[in-house]
Amino acid sequence: MKYTTEITVDLPRDEFIKKLDNPEHMKHWQQGLLGYELLSNNPKAEGAQMNLKYKMGKREFEMVETIIKSNFPDEFHTTYDTKGVHNIQKNYFKEIDGKTKWISECEFQFSGFGMKLMGFLMPSAFKKQSMKYLKDFKAFAENGTSVLNT
Template sequence: MVVWKVGMMGLLQGLELVFLGVENYVMARGGGAESVIYRYFASTMLDCRCRLRFHGGVSSVELREAAPQTPTGALPSTEEPGELHVKYSVSIEIALPREKVVQLLSDPVHRPKWLRGLVLHEPLRGADGQVGTESRVVFQSGGRTMECTETVTRREPENLHGIPSDRVVHFDREIVAAGMWSAAREQITETGTASTLWVSENEYRFNGLIRLAAPFMRGVFIKQSRQHMQDFKSFAEHGTDVREAKD
């Protein structure tokens, strides 16, 4: 496996704070209230867009919704009517040579040291990090557990040793969970003999009740993505292990 989807824990923690409250409200009032809430969000969130700027990198967020429907289950990789669509990007500079960075990112042994909440990353088909490999991934946060399936869709170059300095390294993957499809497109660029730029482009699509909470979680997504990138930077540069951090 290569770089994990850095926004995933943002989804989990955002769900704890927002989605469960929305779900409880809807279910306590039955289908009639649910229908009213769906119509309200469909009318107020169409073509909603915003841009956010963060220290260390510019992040853009796009929210848009197609014709209101209420599909259920996991989402396909192509956009369907009724989905809520979220896109954003984040970036960070790391004070290490690019080859060292990609070696640390791609090594599954190091993953729990910088990826908060990771419980399990288990390849189901294929070898870790190779294109086409499917893996079962489990995260835990605040006593809640989230499980999803990851598929590696791009790894360029395949050989991560002796990479030409002018070549951009790409790590892409898709994530599927109940009510959600997402993609992460990582770009690792050499900016100096001992400096590297990591840019992460993220995309989410939601359906079902989770669509109601997603617009309120956009800030959580970006905050958590940046936290994971900062955790990796601290691990790579200083050896900091998030499992030893005091909350």
């Protein structure tokens, strides 16, 4: 399953990147994030990994983020792996009139019958969650609004 989401954030690209590229900020725009652990000595290098722990509803799960391309301020690509799901994220950042347009290309690859069925029956849920992260980042970056307060 592939789709693209995008949003414009009212910040210059350099300020946008400072907020996006700080793992301490993730808790403010990724609802359900319980914590993270850096798994690599150079956490910003291509190939670096980070373990992320989430709780959505009553379900807790972990995933591993791997940086596949780090070319800030223009682009940042990662993969996310958890049981039954391989997610490829290609993120592009364009500065337009002092604002930043974030374009996120998502590809989900499912393994196992349950995850394949969920991807087939509920593709809009994945796109909705991706868009929620973009909107929550926008609120945090522009106004300091944190999902921790909701």
